[in-house]
Amino acid sequence: MSLEWGEKMYKLFFKRVFDLILSIVALPFWILILALVGPFIYFQDKGNIFYNAPRLGKNGKVFKMYKFRSMKLNAPDLRNEDGSTFNSEDDPRLTRIGKFIRKTSLDETPQLLNIIKGDMSIIGPRPDLPEHYKLYVGNEERKLEIRPGVTGYNQAYFRNTVPWKERIKNDIYYIDHLTWWMDIKIFFKTAVSVLKREDVFVTDQREKSDSHTPTGI
Numbered sequence: 757m758s759l760e761w762g763e764k765m766y767k768l769f770f771k772r773v774f775d776l777i778l779s780i781v782a783l784p785f786w787i788l789i790l791a792l793v794g795p796f797i798y799f800q801d802k803g804n805i806f807y808n809a810p811r812l813g814k815n816g817k818v819f820k821m822y823k824f825r826s827m828k829l830n831a832p833d834l835r836n837e838d839g840s841t842f843n844s845e846d847d848p849r850l851t852r853i854g855k856f857i858r859k860t861s862l863d864e865t866p867q868l869l870n871i872i873k874g875d876m877s878i879i880g881p882r883p884d885l886p887e888h889y890k891l892y893v894g895n896e897e898r899k900l901e902i903r904p905g906v907t908g909y910n911q912a913y914f915r916n917t918v919p920w921k922e923r924i925k926n927d928i929y930y931i932d933h934l935t936w937w938m939d940i941k942i943f944f945k946t947a948v949s950v951l952k953r954e955d956v957f958v959t960d961q962r963e964k965s966d967s968h969t970p971t972g973i
């Protein structure tokens with residue numbers, strides 16, 4: 757079996773198999789997180805525990821991405837200049853428990869259910885908002901060729917430090933270089949970033965593209 761054939765099979769078949777196996781194994785641990793975090797979210801303002809956000813999936817299909825709600829009820833929708841969602845440690849829309857689950861990335865853990873459903877992968881491009889589809893130019897629509905991920909190349913290496921358009925370039929780079937070994941490195945780099953709580957919130961995204969050009973991992 758050639759290396760090229762093996763990488764193709766991973767991308768087309770085994771990546772999904774591994775997603776399912778790992779997600780099912782992790783499900784009992786997530787239920788424990790739900791039992792611990794859920795009551796804090798609810799009793800803070802008596803609101804829904806989950807935030808179901810519409811996102812662009814594979815081939816442009818819109819799906820509901822599950823997250824733990826980190827913002828106050830009826831919080832306004834704020835955006836950055838590039839159209840991406842506003843994300844700041846000082847965001848007044850965040851609840852007290854919301855700041856904690858954002859910093860620890862626990863707010864993203866319900867996406868385990870999206871993986872099991874087939875909407876998402878463990879590793880892949882982070883999904884964009886449905887309205888972003890009209891903002892794609894050139895080959896940027898290529899980021900929809902595969903399932904979006906809970907984490908990915910951007911999340912592992914740059915987190916929230918690069919502009920949205922630069923993230924799309926990185927997403928396409930990932931798609932063009934997708935291998936099982938790349939996914940393993942992204943997985944462990946993400947774990948380190950989460951534990952260190954690196955670049956969780958947006959600080960300054962102005963023109964950092966020259967220093968964040970993908971060079972391989």
